[in-house]
Every structure is written in structure tokens, then in C-alpha cells.
Amino acid sequence: MSRRQFQRTMLSINIKPANPLEKDSGCISMEVTTKPEEEFSNNFTPVTTLSEDTTEMTVCSDISLSKTNSTSTTVVHTTAECVVDNFASDNYVNDCDQISLENKLQKLISKYHVSHNFVNELLVILRSEGLKLPKDSRTLLKTPKKHEIISIEPGSYIHIGIEFMITPILTKYFDKIKHTSIIKLSLNIDGLPTTKSSKSNFWPILISFIDIHELSKIVVPVGIYHGKFKKPNSISDFLNPFISEMELLLVNGLSINNKTFFLNISQVICDAPAKAFILNVKGHNAYHSCNSCIVEGVFLNNRMAFPDLNSSLRTNISFRNQHDEDYHKGFCPLTKFNTNIVDNVVLEYMHNICLGVVKRLLLFWKKGKKLVRFLNDDISNEVSSELICLKAFFPKEFSRSPRSLEELEYWKATEFRSFLLYSGPIVLKGRLKNRSTNTLCYYIAPLDSCYLVIHVWFTMMLPMIY
Numbered sequence: 001m002s003r004r005q006f007q008r009t010m011l012s013i014n015i016k017p018a019n020p021l022e023k024d025s026g027c028i029s030m031e032v033t034t035k036p037e038e039e040f041s042n043n044f045t046p047v048t049t050l051s052e053d054t055t056e057m058t059v060c061s062d063i064s065l066s067k068t069n070s071t072s073t074t075v076v077h078t079t080a081e082c083v084v085d086n087f088a089s090d091n092y093v094n095d096c097d098q099i100s101l102e103n104k105l106q107k108l109i110s111k112y113h114v115s116h117n118f119v120n121e122l123l124v125i126l127r128s129e130g131l132k133l134p135k136d137s138r139t140l141l142k143t144p145k146k147h148e149i150i151s152i153e154p155g156s157y158i159h160i161g162i163e164f165m166i167t168p169i170l171t172k173y174f175d176k177i178k179h180t181s182i183i184k185l186s187l188n189i190d191g192l193p194t195t196k197s198s199k200s201n202f203w204p205i206l207i208s209f210i211d212i213h214e215l216s217k218i219v220v221p222v223g224i225y226h227g228k229f230k231k232p233n234s235i236s237d238f239l240n241p242f243i244s245e246m247e248l249l250l251v252n253g254l255s256i257n258n259k260t261f262f263l264n265i266s267q268v269i270c271d272a273p274a275k276a277f278i279l280n281v282k283g284h285n286a287y288h289s290c291n292s293c294i295v296e297g298v299f300l301n302n303r304m305a306f307p308d309l310n311s312s313l314r315t316n317i318s319f320r321n322q323h324d325e326d327y328h329k330g331f332c333p334l335t336k337f338n339t340n341i342v343d344n345v346v347l348e349y350m351h352n353i354c355l356g357v358v359k360r361l362l363l364f365w366k367k368g369k370k371l372v373r374f375l376n377d378d379i380s381n382e383v384s385s386e387l388i389c390l391k392a393f394f395p396k397e398f399s400r401s402p403r404s405l406e407e408l409e410y411w412k413a414t415e416f417r418s419f420l421l422y423s424g425p426i427v428l429k430g431r432l433k434n435r436s437t438n439t440l441c442y443y444i445a446p447l448d449s450c451y452l453v454i455h456v457w458f459t460m461m462l463p464m465i466y
């Protein structure tokens with residue numbers, strides 16, 4: 001799973017209040033559905049409902065929570081096979097003779113993200129026609145296991161379980177991975193607002209598999225925090241259940257079909273605020289906030305700049321020993337793992353390059369100060385026309401076709417990426433001053449070294465602006 005897919009998976013979750021009135025009565029109730037994007041028809045299956053006080057929460061078709069008392073909550077869900085089934089063959093209709101009606105309905109519900117309310121009503125109708133089916137969607141989807149929801153200030157947290165979620169996946173794809181002894185995992189943590197009208201938010205802990213092609217599109221939640229107002233107060237409390245289980249798995253491995261697989265956290269991918277949170281370091285706007293080096297920022301014209309290119313790099317040892325007191329805020333739970341924190345907590349491409357450098361550059365060129373406004377209205381219209389002409393030559397593998405610069409504010413990350421890598425050098429050729437064209441080339445070249453790009457960008461753009 002690439003970092004981009006991670007981010008898009010998060011963005012694919014669309015949450016809306018199920019009944020706004022319930023919030024006023026002190027009870028949070030919300031409905032989470034996944035966007036019908038093809039790429040993300042996989043992970044969080046259909047409908048999520050959460051009610052903190054009285055009712056229940058269905059995290060996906062295979063996970064449902066029900067609160068038993070005021071201090072603890074149990075969760076009931078089926079195995080993670082549901083996650084795997086989402087990647088299985090879609091030919092269940094053609095395989096009618098092979099599987100039961102219940103299994104067909106399970107796959108249908110998973111595939112189309114059908115709400116549990118709809119399934120319940122459908123079951124009533126089917127049962128009235130004499131079909132032997134359960135009354136409730138949770139029974140249909142098999143929800144035998146229980147988990148506990150714990151209180152993590154200022155919200156609550158459910159630990160679904162790493163072993164619980166990945167065992168069915170590794171079992172299903174055993175033939176593909178049986179020659180592998182180490183399963184490399186990627187970890188993603190980020191905040192997810194649940195509504196536009198409140199501060200209610202989820203903080204899911206997601207893991208995915210890297211270096212295994214067959215599993216590259218699978219992302220599974222292993223723990224989810226929900227807060228009414230804010231993220232967890234303590235990163236240690238938040239990650240404690242995850243860290244505890246992962247420590248055991250890292251030591252003992254995971255036994256699948258009598259073969260022991262050892263796990264390895266090879267990547268931690270987060271956006272800048274989430275990264276600062278889980279590393280327990282200063283936020284990305286602070287003077288000592290660079291995750292890669294010990295550069296001290298300079299506050300110029302209401303923004304933080306890092307013009308020094310020769311600062312010493314951070315190392316795994318310096319991070320673990322918290323040598324830079326201006327950088328660290330406290331203990332980082334990830335240091336419990338025997339992994340290189342500095343190398344494995346990576347700078348992610350989507351926010352830094354696509355929505356960072358490239359978007360900022362285009363906005364400067366189009367709407368910035370006169371010194372750097374290379375794309376005046378006439379040139380901007382020419383570029384827009386050429387971008388639209390290029391539309392016909394974009395193959396279907398590109399998720400979005402190029403759009404006019406008039407809609408620059410609404411461009412998605414994939415559009416900035418295709419501009420940077422493909423269309424940009426064509427439509428900008430001869431239209432920017434030499435120095436600026438060279439600047440763009442600078443950005444195209446070192447994509448493998450994102451941190452260099454950031455420094456180069458600040459260094460080259462600042463003298464032009466000020």
C-alpha cells in the first residue's frame with residue numbers, strides 16, 4: 001500500500017450525522033459510509049454507526065460495537081475475512097451453485113456497502129417470503145467476537161487487534177507469501193473529522209502490507225479512537241494497546257498454517273501534524289520542527305522558513321536519546337520498537353510535494369506578488385487551453401484528467417502530481433522565466449529525496465519573493 005493510497009483511503013471515508021437531534025441529547029450518533037470510488041471499494045466496508053451512550057456502533061460490515069455500561073463497551077464483530085472478501089472474486093453471482101444464500105448476501109452487502117438498516121428491512125421481506133435467513137444483519141454477517149472499548153482521555157478507543165485483522169488475510173494469501181519470512185507493514189495514523197459542524201473526530205490506526213503485490217491494496221484498521229472535541233491527550237495512552245500487541249508479535253511472530261511469519265514495521269506514514277503528534281515532537285511550524293535535520297527555522301513575513309541547507313541530520317540514536325531538547329516534547333512510544341525512527345517515519349509525498357511545493361508554486365506564479373507572477377492572464381489562458389487539449393491524450397490509468405488553471409484551487413493531489421510529472425514541463429515550456437523553469441526542473445528530479453526538495457524550494461523562492 002503506497003502512502004498515497006493510505007491517504008486516499010482515509011479520505012474515502014465520508015461521515016455524516018445519522019440524526020442531528022441525538023447529539024443534543026448527549027448521545028453521539030453518526031453514520032460513516034465510504035465514497036463510491038473504485039480504488040477504495042475495499043477497506044472500511046459499508047456503514048458505521050456510533051452511539052456513545054445507549055446504542056451501538058458498526059465500524060464496518062464485519063465490526064459492530066455495543067455499549068454495555070457507562071464505563072466499558074463491548075464490540076461484536078466477525079472475522080476480518082470480510083476485508084479479504086472485498087478483494088475476492090466478484091463472480092459470486094456466477095458461483096450461485098457453489099455458495100449459500102447467506103454467503104451471497106454477505107458478499108453483496110460488502111461489495112456495495114449496503115447499510116445495516118437496509119439489510120435488516122431486506123431480511124424482513126425475504127423472511128416473509130419463506131426464506132430461511134436471520135433476522136438481523138449482524139447475525140447474517142457473523143459477529144461472534146467481543147472487544148472492549150476503553151476510555152482514553154478525552155474520548156474512547158477500541159483496539160480491534162493486529163493479529164485478529166491480518167491473520168485471515170495472510171491465511172487467504174498463504175500460497176503467495178509462503179516463501180516470505182518477514183511481513184513488512186506500513187503504519188498510518190491520522191485524524192478524521194466526523195462532521196463539518198462539530199469537532200467530533202476519529203483517529204484510526206491503519207496498517208497495510210508492503211512489498212507483497214497481492215496485498216498491496218489491503219488496508220486494515222487495528223484500532224480506532226473517537227473523541228467528541230479533540231485528539232487523544234496522550235500519545236502513549238493512545239498507542240499503548242497497539243504497541244503492547246505489536247511488541248509481542250515482533251518477538252513471537254505470527255503462525256499461519258504452521259509457518260511463522262515475523263512482522264516488521266517498515267514505514268510510518270502521516271501528514272505533518274499527525275507525525276508531530278505520534279513522534280511527540282514540536283509541530284511543523286515550530287522553529288525546531290524539521291524531522292530530518294536540526295535546522296533552526298527563521299520567521300520571515302509571517303511564515304516559518306528553513307533556509308540552512310547544511311544542518312546536521314537527525315539520527316536514530318539522537319532521536320531516541322532526545323538530544324535536541326528544542327525538538328522533543330516527551331517520550332515517543334514508537335521507540336519501543338527496534339526500528340530506525342528517523343528513516344522509517346517518512347516524509348510523505350502527497351502533502352509535501354503535490355499539495356505543498358507544486359500547489360504553492362502554481363499559486364505564486366498565477367496569483368503571487370508581481371516579481372514571481374509569471375503566469376499573467378494571457379499566459380494562464382494559453383496554459384489552460386493546452387491542458388484541456390492534453391485531456392484527450394491522458395490514458396485511463398490517470399485518475400483525473402487535466403483541468404484549467406481557473407480551477408487551480410480545486411485541483412486534487414493527483415492533478416498536481418500529473419502536472420509535475422507529465423503535463424507541466426510541456427505547457428510551461430517557454431512561458432516561464434529561465435530561472436523559474438530551472439526551479440521546476442529542480443523539483444522534478446529529486447522526487448526520491450523529498451526533504452531536499454523542501455529545502456531547495458524555500459532557498460530558491462525566498463530571495464525571489466522578498
Ligand SMILES: [Zn+2]
Pocket residue numbers: 290291292293294295306451
Ligand atoms: Zn531539515
